[in-house]
Amino acid sequence: MLSVRLLNTEYKTQKGPAVRAAQDVSFEVPKGKFFTLLGPSGCGKTTTLRSIAGLERPTSGDIEVSGRVVYSSRNGVFVPPNKRNFGMVFQSYAIWPHMTVFANAAFPLEVRKNRPSKQQIRDKVMSVLSAVALDHLADRDATKLSGGQQQRLALARALVMEPELLLLDEPLSNLDAKLRDRMRFELKRIQRDNGITTIYVTHDQGEALALSHEIAVMNEGKVVQIGPPRDIYDRPKTKFVADFIGTTNFIEGQVQGRDDSTQRWRIHTAIGDILVKSDAPFSAGSKAAISIRPEDVELSERPFTADAASNVFGGTADTTVFLGDFVDVQVKVGQAMLQSRSHPSLRASDGAALHVRIDPEKCIAIADDSGVRAG
Ligand SMILES: Nc1ncnc2c1ncn2[C@@H]1O[C@H](COP(=O)(O)OP(=O)(O)O)[C@@H](O)[C@H]1O
Ligand SMILES: [Mg+2]
Known part of the structure; x- marks a missing residue:
């Protein structure tokens, strides 16, 4: 479904050599799977995700989604982010104030070029709100929601466009520990029920083990091991992976x-x-x-x-x-x-x-x- 091959993304710096934030990153994600990029801060997770989204322009590699090439250095292809139709939720998700929960979730549809009818919008929005268990709060002012509810609303807003691919960058890291545990289950349920292919970024190994079908462990810009949570935990191939995944x-x-x-x-x-x-x-x-x-x-x-x-x-x-x-x-x-x-x-x-x-x-x-x- 998603195929990333030999992706390299660099950041130019004022002085000194460019930062090679992603180096020869390769992985395949089958349709409907939950795939996690896991690693310490600065290892290149966000860079890889932003490259998939089209928010960064890689220096080389290929990215393909459902057979559609969205980036290829060899063939000079770069599909701009708004044409990729991916849903995204970041660590600092923004809920629009002075708008109801419904209006927040409907916003991406309202501003779409070929805007659906009022009835279609209503149906789509209520369906994603019920997927994240917020349908009963549709008319509430969005700022009156709890942190966890706001996070679910951010997720609903990403889902309402029916994206092929959902990209999540540390979406739970602003929540307190108890809520984070609950949201893990919620996320897993929403992902499973909607069968949506998800790329998840986290530095939290517990979160990665709990949620993922497969994990790519990253260190210093490189993928160092890919496998199901159990393999990563039971059969780490390097000291870095053994140490990073658990005590x-x-x-x-x-x-x-x-x-x-x-x-x-x-x-x-x-x-x-x-x-x-x-x-x-x-x-x-x-x-x-x-x-x-x-x-x-x-x-x-x-x-x-x-x-x-x-x-x-x-x-x-x-x-x-x-x-x-x-x-x-x-x-x-x-x-x-x-x-x-x-x-x-x-x-x-x-x-x-x-x-x-x-x-x-x-x-x-x-x-x-x-x-x-x-x-
Ligand atoms: N806009 C930028 N300009 C320069 N360097 C950057 C930029 N964004 C990230 N980096 C550097 O690239 C590396 C990878 O960063 P990032 O992908 O954000 O890591 P992670 O998400 O795993 O914490 C880090 O060394 C970081 O300092
Ligand atoms: Mg990051």
């Missing part, structure tokens, strides 16, 4: 070789040998980083049953924080400090001796180039 423990080590009895890689680390299941093409002697999520660091006051095929260590509880539905423990294993998220039934106090087990299946081994590779 993780990193343990550096050296690859010893494949363990014949378990068919797993044995990696020598400061806390002892760790067995790791991995498809990565390691070779003996090479460096590796092992990423372990806190929820995969199992703790027990009693010894685990001896099992040659798993990673069991002795440790000491350093700091324990009870959080209600779980307990976070910093556990010292040798010279390393591991972060664990455990069930609240664990009653270890600070300084207590603990047994630590890490399932080899839950260890993510990353070839330690520390660099960024295309996904």
